[in-house]
Amino acid sequence: MADLYLKAxxxxxxxxxxxxxxxxxxxxxxxxxxxxxxxKKLTEHKARKAGS
Structure with missing residues (x-):
């Protein structure tokens, strides 16, 4: 599924x-x-996504 938050x-x-x-x-x-x-938000989001 597409990550709409990341794309936005x-x-x-x-x-x-x-x-x-x-x-x-x-x-x-x-x-x-x-x-x-x-x-900063992109970095945090990608780290959170990688941790999951």
Missing amino acids: LESERKSLWAACRRKGLAKDTPERLRIAEID
Whole structure:
């Protein structure tokens, strides 16, 4: 079965990253901070999934 939470996080990250590259945003912008937060959630989710 597809992991919809994982797919949603990856999709949001990809979209935000594209916008940041297009706009040339610095590291301390809200969009870049959200990408870092998503990266953390992805890592936690994958670790939890691997542990199960």
